[in-house]
Amino acid sequence: MTGQTAKIASRCECGSMATRQVNQFILHEELWWDSEFSCDACGTYMCEHAGPGRAPDDVREALLAAHGPVRLQLAGPIPSLVPALKxxxxxxxxxxPQARELVGELCRDGLVGTLSEMEFLKARLQLRGVHADVDRQIPRRD
Ligand SMILES: [Zn+2]
Known part of the structure; x- marks a missing residue:
């Protein structure tokens, strides 16, 4: 299963620094994300979210920072853009119009996102006969 995890520092109600652990993964042919909050100081543990759908920006940013982005690119020219657009x-x-732009990026330089997002998109494209490749990029060290 494709999945990635990241930890985000977060302040607990008790005043201590706690951790949110976020995960993004593919489950039942859907892109899921979840988030767990845990504080070692007071023992609070909560499942904040678990479900399919696009992850919020702070979750995506944490995953991208931890693992680096990957790039998804079409394996070759395609006779029609319609399946990819769908x-x-x-x-x-x-x-x-935005979907057209995204497909344009797929054809040219590739779309960039988290590994789970791009693996998910790749699998969906494959179902419609469009072949694409995921390229792991080296995380930037700023
Ligand atoms: Zn606490």
Whole structure:
């Protein structure tokens, strides 16, 4: 199973620094994310979220910072952009003009995102006969 985890420092109600552990993964052919909060100082433990859908920006940023982005690129020219457009619209719920831009990026330099997002998109494209490759990039060290 494709999945990634990251930890985000977060302040607990008790005043101590606690940890949010966030995960993004593919489950039942959907892209899921979840978030658990735990504080060692007072023992608070909560499942904050678990479900399918696009992860919020702070979760994505933590995953990207921990693991680096990956790039998804079409394996070769495709006779029609329609299947790719359909997939991108299903996956991102983007309006058509934005979906066209995303497909344009897929054809040119590639789309960049978290590993789970790009593996998910790749699998969905594959179902419609569009082949794409995921390229792991070296995380930037700023
Ligand atoms: Zn606490």
């Amino acid at each position: 997939v991108v619209r299903e996956v991102s719920a983007a309006p058509l």
